[in-house]
Amino acid sequence: MPRNTILAVLTAAVLAGGGAGAAVYALAAGGSTKTVVDRITQTAPPVASVSNSSSSDLSVGDIYKANEKGVVEVDVTLSSSSSDTSPFPGGGSGGTQAESAEGTGWVYDTLGHIVTNEHVIAGATSVKVSFGDGKTYDATIVGSDPSTDVAVLKVNAPASELSPLTIGDSSTVAVGDGVVAIGDPFGLDDSVTSGIVSAVNREIQAPDNTPIDGAIQTDAAINHGNSGGPLFNLQGQVIGVTAQIESDSDSSDGVGFAVPSNLFKTIADELIATGKAVHPLLGVDPGTATNGVKIVSVESGSGAAKAGLKAGDVITAFDGKAVTSVGSLRAVIAAKKPGDSVTVTYQRSGSNHTAKVTLGTRPSS
Numbered sequence: 001m002p003r004n005t006i007l008a009v010l011t012a013a014v015l016a017g018g019g020a021g022a023a024v025y026a027l028a029a030g031g032s033t034k035t036v037v038d039r040i041t042q043t044a045p046p047v048a049s050v051s052n053s054s055s056s057d058l059s060v061g062d063i064y065k066a067n068e069k070g071v072v073e074v075d076v077t078l079s080s081s082s083s084d085t086s087p088f089p090g091g092g093s094g095g096t097q098a099e100s101a102e103g104t105g106w107v108y109d110t111l112g113h114i115v116t117n118e119h120v121i122a123g124a125t126s127v128k129v130s131f132g133d134g135k136t137y138d139a140t141i142v143g144s145d146p147s148t149d150v151a152v153l154k155v156n157a158p159a160s161e162l163s164p165l166t167i168g169d170s171s172t173v174a175v176g177d178g179v180v181a182i183g184d185p186f187g188l189d190d191s192v193t194s195g196i197v198s199a200v201n202r203e204i205q206a207p208d209n210t211p212i213d214g215a216i217q218t219d220a221a222i223n224h225g226n227s228g229g230p231l232f233n234l235q236g237q238v239i240g241v242t243a244q245i246e247s248d249s250d251s252s253d254g255v256g257f258a259v260p261s262n263l264f265k266t267i268a269d270e271l272i273a274t275g276k277a278v279h280p281l282l283g284v285d286p287g288t289a290t291n292g293v294k295i296v297s298v299e300s301g302s303g304a305a306k307a308g309l310k311a312g313d314v315i316t317a318f319d320g321k322a323v324t325s326v327g328s329l330r331a332v333i334a335a336k337k338p339g340d341s342v343t344v345t346y347q348r349s350g351s352n353h354t355a356k357v358t359l360g361t362r363p364s365s
Contacts, residue, residue, distance in 0.1 A: 056235055057178065057234040057235070058234055058235065058236050060180050060192065060194045062236070063180045063192075063232050063234070063236045064180070064182060064192045066236050067163075067165055067182060067230070067232065067236060068132055068182060068190055068192075069131070069132055069163040070106050070107040070163040070164060070165045070230075071104065071105075071106050071107075071132070071165075071182045071183070071190065071229065071230060072104070072105045072106060072107065072114060072129045072130060072131055072132075073102065073103075073104065073105075073129070073130040073184045073189055074102065074103045074104060074105045074114070074116050074120055074121070074127065074128075074129055074139075074153070074228060075100065075101075075102055075127070075128045075129075075130065075136075076100060076101040076102070076103070076120060076121055076124045076126070076127050076128075077099075077100055077124065077125050077126045077127075078099050078100070078101065078122075078123040078124050078125055079099070079123075079125050101120060101121075101124075102184065102187060102225055103116055103117060103120030103121075103184070103225060103226075103227040103228045103229075104116065104120075104182075104183035104184050104225065104226055104227060104228045104229030104242075105120075105129060105153065105228045105229070106165050106228075106229065106230045106238070107162050107163055107164045107165060108152065108164060108165075108268060108272075109162075109164050110159060110162050110164060111154070112154050112155045112156060112157055112162060113142065113152055113153070113154055113268075113272055114129055114139065114152065114153040114154070114155060115150070115151070115152055115153075115228070115241065115264065115268055116151050116152075116153065116227070116228030116241075117149050117150070117151060117227045117228040117241065117243050117259075118144040118145060118146050118148075118149045118150055118151045118206075118207055119146075119149055119207045119227065119243075120151065120227050120228050121141055121144060121151050121153070122144070122146070122207065124141065126138070127139040127140075127141060127153060129153060129155050129157075130189075131157070131161050132189070132190060133161075135157075135161065137155040137156065137157050137161075138155070138156075139153040139154060139155045140153065140154050140155075141153055142154050142271055142272060142275060143270075143271030143272075143274075143275040143276055143277065144271070145267050145271065145276075145277035146206060146207040146208040146210075147206050147208055147210040147212075147277070147279060148206060148210075148212060148259060148263055148264065148267045148277065149206050149207055149212065149241075149243050149259055150241070150259065150263075150264045150267040150268060150271070150277070151228075151271070152268050152271040152272055165230055165237075165238050166236065166237045166238065167237060167238050167261050167265055168232075168233050168235065168237030168238060168239045168261055169239070169261070169262065170214065170216065170239045170240060170260035170261040170262045170263070171260075171262055173197055173200055173216055173233065173239050173240075173260075174197065174200070175196075175197055175198070175199060175200060176196055176197060177196060177197045177233060177234070178194065178195075178196055178197075178233070178234045179194065179195055179196060179197055179216075179218050179220055179231055179232060179233060179234070179239070179240075180192060180193070180194045180220065180231070180232040180234070181193050181194070181195075181218070181220045181221075181222050181226065181229060181230070181231050181232070181242055181256075182229055182230060182232070183222065183225065183226035183227075183228075183229030183230075183242060184225045184226070184229070185221075185222065185223035185224065185225040185226050186223060186224060186225050187225060188225075193220045193221040193222065194220055195218050195219040195220030195221070195254075196218065196219060196220075197216060197217070197218055198217040198218055198219050198255070199216075199217040200214070200216060200217070201213070201214055201215075201327065201328075201331075202214075202215040202216070202217045202257060203215065203327050204243070204244055204257050211327070211330065212259060212263070213327045213328075213330045213331040213334065214260045214262070214263060214327075214331045215240075215243075215257045215258060215259060215260060216231065216239065216240045216257065216258045216260055217255065217256070217257055218231065218240075218256050218257075218258065219254040219255070219256070220256065221252045221254065221256075222242045222245060222252055222256040223245070223251055223252045224251070226242045226256075227242065227243060228241060228242070228243075229241070229242045230242075231258040237261075238261055239258075239260070239261045240258025240259060240260055240261055240264075241258055241259045241261075241264050242256060242257075242258045243257055243258060243259050244256065244257045245257070262335065263334060263335075266334075266335065278337075278338055278361050278362075279334065279338075279361070279362040280333055280334070280336045280337055280338045280340065280359040280360070280361070280362065281299075281302065281303070281333075281338070281359060281360040281361055281362040281363075282302070282303060282304050282329075282333055282344075282357065282359060282360075283298060283299040283301075283302020283303050283304035283305060283360060284296075284297070284298050284299070284302075284304045284309060284315075285297040285298075285299075286315075286326045286329055286330075287326070288325070288326065289314045291314060291316060291347070292314045292315050292316040292317075292323050292324065292346075292347070293314065293315045293323050293325065293326055293328075293329045294312070294313075294314050294315075295309060295310065295311050295312065295313045295314070295315065295346075296311060297311050298310060298311060302360055303357045303358045303359050303360050304344075304357055306357075306358070307344070307355040307356060307357040307358075308355055309344065309346065309355060309357070310348070312348070313346045313347065313348050313353075314346055314347045314348075315329060315344060315345070315346045316345050316346060316347060316352075317343075317344070317345035318332045318333065318342060318343075318344055318345075319332065319336075319342040319343055319344075320343065333359070336359055337359070338359055338360060338361040338362075339358065339359065340358070340359050341356055341357070341358050341359075342356070342357050342359060343355070343356060343357075344356075344357050
């Protein structure tokens with residue numbers, strides 16, 4: 001049975017150098033509409049070394065065998081109004097109709113928590129999770145975060161069904177590294193594809209239009225239905241959650257993007273602990289500079305304002321990590337929590353300064 005893409009059209013993207021009509025699509029499947037998400041092009045920083053293989057690398061087959069039990073299918077039923085304001089338009093009748101979506105998820109822990117993308121389960125009235133042995137369980141939504149496209153589900157499945165995947169460090173991922181994706185493209189369960197890391201530190205757009213920094217670009221074939229699935233390094237560790245493709249054809253053209261593991265793990269742990277994710281706020285409007293990030297303005301009452309940062313200052317380091325772009329600043333802030341005290345190094349009138357800043361909480365979208 002043919003399957004169509006899911007979700008509402010957010011924005012169409014015509015990309016520089018990509019050809020007319022190129023767009024970035026979320027990867028859920030089922031239903032009758034599709035999500036189109038802007039991609040902001042960002043050049044990847046130079047990579048000191050390329051690690052294509054090592055003595056500890058596993059074969060694609062070994063990675064699949066070791067992890068297939070921990071990858072699940074996520075089936076969503078949602079009820080959507082056809083009103084113009086609905087993010088899931090149904091028909092033109094003005095009434096309500098049932099729709100379905102399908103994506104991928106994977107076992108996060110032995111308590112039954114499942115990680116997937118937020119756009120897979122957004123608007124769900126019910127969610128079911130199917131394991132490789134064919135057994136299906138009702139799932140509850142523990143929490144979701146549209147700012148990072150991360151969601152956590154929970155199933156009451158026996159321990160024998162739960163095989164948590166091992167999470168790797170996405171900060172060590174390098175261009176040229178081999179990767180493996182497992183998911184359910186077009187409803188084809190437990191499909192495995194492989195490729196390399198095409199670029200790192202890409203910026204993609206979350207469902208609420210918040211930039212997601214540090215995304216991993218890969219040429220491993222991923223398609224609609226792969227959303228929420230794991231992207232493995234060659235040690236069999238999850239280093240990303242597949243979320244989007246850039247395509248002229250609305251199918252895989254070898255340009256896919258994954259939310260990095262260091263980000264989704266932070267968010268998943270927050271969702272499990274509290275049911276919601278909170279995001280830290282420095283309190284500055286950043287701009288480009290040749291040697292860091294220029295502060296365009298400072299939010300009144302923010303941690304940055306209280307620490308004495310001013311418009312015109314150029315941030316060069318954040319908690320000891322060099323800041324070279326707006327994206328890199330957002331990424332290091334995102335790795336912190338509201339209330340954390342951090343050291344900000346900045347330049348003012350040609351002199352270097354440091355300030356201790358207590359991060360605030362970013363308002364909800």
